[in-house]
Amino acid sequence: MTRYEPAIILLLRATTWGVALLTIAFIIFVLLNGANALFSASGYSSGTFGMPTDILPPLLGSLLLTITTLLFALPIGIGTAIWLTEFAGQSRLIDYLRLVTIAFSALPSIIYGLFGMALFVLTLGGGISFISGVGTLTCLLIPTIVVISDEALRSVPQGYRTASLALGATRWTTVRTAVLPIALSSIVTGAILGIGRIIGSAAPLMLTATVFYSGTISFSPFNPVAALPVHLFYAMGASDPIAPSVTAPLLLVLTLVLYLVAFGVRRISSRRITANE
């Protein structure tokens, strides 16, 4: 086997660099295009086909949708994972539940869109609105958060739990003061992946939360919202050369900003966890 080793290592190195360069090239391309469009003479006000001229409503809409969804999905998802790993014990049913959760986390987002439309928009009478969108995105995100938190919690060595219990901690205290802090940085990584999944979802929002064009900002959760990916989708259809060039980099920048916030949270949260230095 050693005969192939140099070749394999070379291949791995090439793919790593390839992926890195491709990503960087992609980001630069999108940002350059965006800057070009922003500063071009025509500007970003040449809306055609009734397209929005203002980028603020979808930007704000996406931000609020993402943050509100996280507020619901994180506690529910992490709570479920805690129950699964720390309290549910071992049984066929629990194994089955895990499997189903993984399957759900891999479901295409349009399925969640249809489900959200049936449940939140029609059955619960939420209509096409911000809350219907948040409900749908929450359903979409929970399985991902559960799967990743479950994995993170299960990778916390059993020895930490026994140590804590032997000191007289209850099981809940053990989870709260030892297991969760140790698993937190992996859980935040999961949340970051979750942000990526919901912020770019156009399909579920188009069915539940957005209308074709909403040029104004509504602060009522019962009204439709605008969102960047949906905006981008319609802008493409409207054969407006400018709008996509501006929207795409904005979506990219917004995602990056949210990632940075999450990474900051992870740094702060893991400060107490001092691994091998």
Next chain:
Amino acid sequence: MNSQFAVQVSGLSVWFGAEYVLRNLTLDLPSNHVIAVIGPSGCGKSTFLKTLNRMNDLQDNHRLSGSVVIEGVNIADPHTDVVALRRKVGMVFQKSNPFPFSIYDNIAYGPRIHGIKERERLAEIVEESLSRVGLWDEVKDRLTSSALTLSGGQQQRLCLARALAVGPEIVLLDEPATALDPYATSLIEELIIELRTRYTVIMVTHNMQQAARVSDMTLFLHKGELVEFGPTRQLFTKPREQLTEQFITGRTR
């Protein structure tokens, strides 16, 4: 400790599923002694130890009968307050398991979960506990660095200090020196001998020399049954039972 016996065991049997692990043990463990528990692998030594702080509860299929009285309370009773019990009966495990927190936070963990919040009091406990295991001078300048930066022997002493920080009266040691080098082992052994003045120490060990060096009393278990319990010197030099003699001389398992 004012009572003569730290632990009084009578008619104790433990099962895992349908299998007997301990069979009808009756014995009294004297206070402020080091008691070694010896016997071949699978004889129930660890199970016996974990009965004393109810850590066997973590296993679903475990069942016990008989009584184990610590300070007048039968802790074999399923309604026992295990939190209170585990404050009184500390434990150190074979594999050292410091939390991936700072040295300070490791020691403060126990006191904190039991509601001690004042900084000065915590600092006091940390210093006292670390001093008691001879670690204070080694780590006092780096209390905020990770416990995982310590050597194996230091980590095990840290775990002992962490157990002492909640103020136990009985300390259970489950093969505390098996994973350590000879020097770290001798440090731990010296510590165990010192601990006797304040605590009752019950220690499982596979090392006969270690049992002979540090313990006052030795308990020999075989297939879940109590074969012999007596002063260590007598048990090792003039064992009453043939099985004991065969075991300590390595002729049977």
